[in-house]
Amino acid sequence: MAENKIFAGPRVRRIRNGLQLTQTAMAEALGISPSYLNLIERNQRPLTVQLLLKLASVYKVDLDELQGEVGGSLQQLREVFADPLLTGELPGDQELIEVTEAAPNVAGGIVKLYRAYREQASRLKDLAEVLAGQGHMAAVSDTRLPIDEVREAFEARPNHFTRIEEAVEAFHASLSAGDDLTGALKAWLKKEQGLAVRTLPLHVMPNLRRRFDRHSMRLFISERLSPFDQAREVAMEVASIACHEAITAELEQFRLSTAEARRIGRFELARYAAHALMMPYTTFHAAALRAKYDIDILRARFQVSFEQAANRLTMLQRPGAAGVPFFLVEMDNAGHRLRRAGAQGFPHARFGGACPKLNIHAAFAVPGQILVDRVEMPDGSAYLVIARTVDGPQAGYQERVRRTAVLIGCEVGFADDTVYGAARMPPIAVGPACRLCERQGCLARAEPPVTRPLGLDEMATGLSVFDFQ
Known part of the structure; x- marks a missing residue:
């Protein structure tokens, strides 16, 4: 050998x-x-x-x-050169291996500098949010991926697109769907586009939600998806075709900088249009008023999932027929924020959505249950927040379930308009995020605030290692 x-x-x-x-x-x-x-x-x-x-x-x-092998240092250098600022600088790992082997101390220094750079960028971003909350504008340059650009664009504006709503309503009126919307959409695809929809088993399509086969003119959808998510995939395909002009017109308003960002933005707008098609505005708004925004009642009425109905509630901002201005955040159990939207834009400065005391984190301990709280911010503003877990695609044997949690909220002044405002509970003191919160004596604090110096004292120790002056 x-x-x-x-x-x-x-x-x-x-x-x-x-x-x-x-x-x-x-x-x-x-x-x-x-x-x-x-x-x-x-x-x-x-x-x-x-x-x-x-x-x-x-x-x-x-x-x-x-x-x-020099795996640890090599992996850290890969993290550095994966930053959007350095994308394309290296064609492969060979140069990183040479640096790591020939000059390990230099490699370690590069990693330390990069981490310091990311920490300073994070602090500047936090301070910019503080200044924005006080009415000051502060431009902070940062390297962003296309998905970051799209998320920021969508989160900063109301989650309502008039052109798409009008185009979807006109199309829905011509469809005569009755009680079987998904069946009507599949029939439309077959008749108008010659496109057949087929659900494929896991072993045939293990890694995709959907796939369009241009040669056979078939739309394949994974059996991993729930019936609600399968219906949304069909609705997205229909909306992308039938409402193409409206989606394109709304997309142009964002002025996204790259082709990849525009592709992601088009996908998000098609997803919006699918929700509008599954829950037509006028009918859904009337049902929401009658049910006092009870999400479980609405999901049963329109045969959609909890997550889909909650998302649709943030879209009810038509002039003259607006609903409660809800905002929404979706998060996984590691704390990654996957989606944020708001009827009037997501309230970053006032609400934040990253406080560990919010019930979106507690929801993972009781999957499927709805948790309702009233929360109060340091500036005195208060919100009604509803949280519940939602499961992702069906997991197979020995696969972990992909579970996220959705928090949907509104200012507490609208609480009595909802079924969730009936319970009178004392408000929970929360903050926008640990680095932006100046509440003292907080048991949940995970980071010091960027606006205050640490108050280390040998004679007295507070409840947190991040005590501040």
């Missing part, structure tokens, strides 16, 4: 320099010529088994140090 060649020149050089030996002295001890050792250190010759054993016996070198 052929031996694996071990090229470890930079590591041999570090060992020699650490022992303060010349190449001549080390070569003599190993029984090789100085020129051969020089070739080894420049990775022009591999280490033989005999040399490995000699290094181990003469200099007490750990063989794992010579044969082991």
Whole structure:
């Protein structure tokens, strides 16, 4: 069996320099010529088994140090060069491997500088939000992925698109769907586009939600999706075709900077149009008023999921027929915010949505149950917040369920307009996020506020290691 060649020149050089030996002295001890050792250190010759054993016996070198991979440092450098600021700088990992092996301290310094840069960027962003809340504008440049650009654009404006709503209502009126909207949409696709819809089993389409086969003119949908999500996929396909002009017109208003951002933005607008098609504005708004915005009643009435009905509630802002101005945030159990939207734009500055005391985090402990709280911000503003978990695609045996949680809220002044406002509970003191919150004595604090210096005192210790002055 052929031996694996071990090229470890930079590591041999570090060992020699650490022992303060010349190449001549080390070569003599190993029984090789100085020129051969020089070739080894420049990775022009591999280490033989005999040399490995000699290094181990003469200099007490750990063989794992010579044969082991530089995985930890290499992975950290990959993280650095994956930043959008450096995208495209490196064609592959070879240069990173060379830097990590030849100059591990330099690699460590690069990683430290990058982490400091990200921390400062995060602090500047937090301070910009503080200033924005006080009515001051502060432009903070930051590297953004296309998805970040799209999210910021959507979150900053009301979650209502008039052109799409009008186009969808006109199309829905011509459809005569009756009680079987999904069946009517499939029939429309077949008749008008020659497009058939088929659900595929997991073993045939294991990694996709949907796939359009242009050659056979079929739309394949994964059986992993719930019936509600399958219906949304069909509605998205129909809306993308029937309301193409309205979606394009709304997309142009965002002035997104890249083709990838525009592709993501078009997908989000098609998703919006699908919700509008599944829950037509006039009918849904009337039902919401009658049910006092009871999401479970609405999801049963329109045969949609909790998440779909909650999303639709944030879209009810038609002039002259507006509903309660709800906002929504979706999060996973690791705290990643996946979606934020608001009837009047997501309230970043006042509400934030990142406080660990919000019931969206507690919802994961009681899957499927609805949790209702009244919360109060440091500035005195108060909100009614409703949280519940939602499950993702069907998981197979030995797969973990993808579970997220949705929080939908409104200012407490609208609480009596909803079925959830009937319960009178004392408000919970929360904040926009730990780094923007100046509440003292908070048991849930995870980070110090960026607006106050730490108040370390040897004589007195507070409830948090992040005590501040």
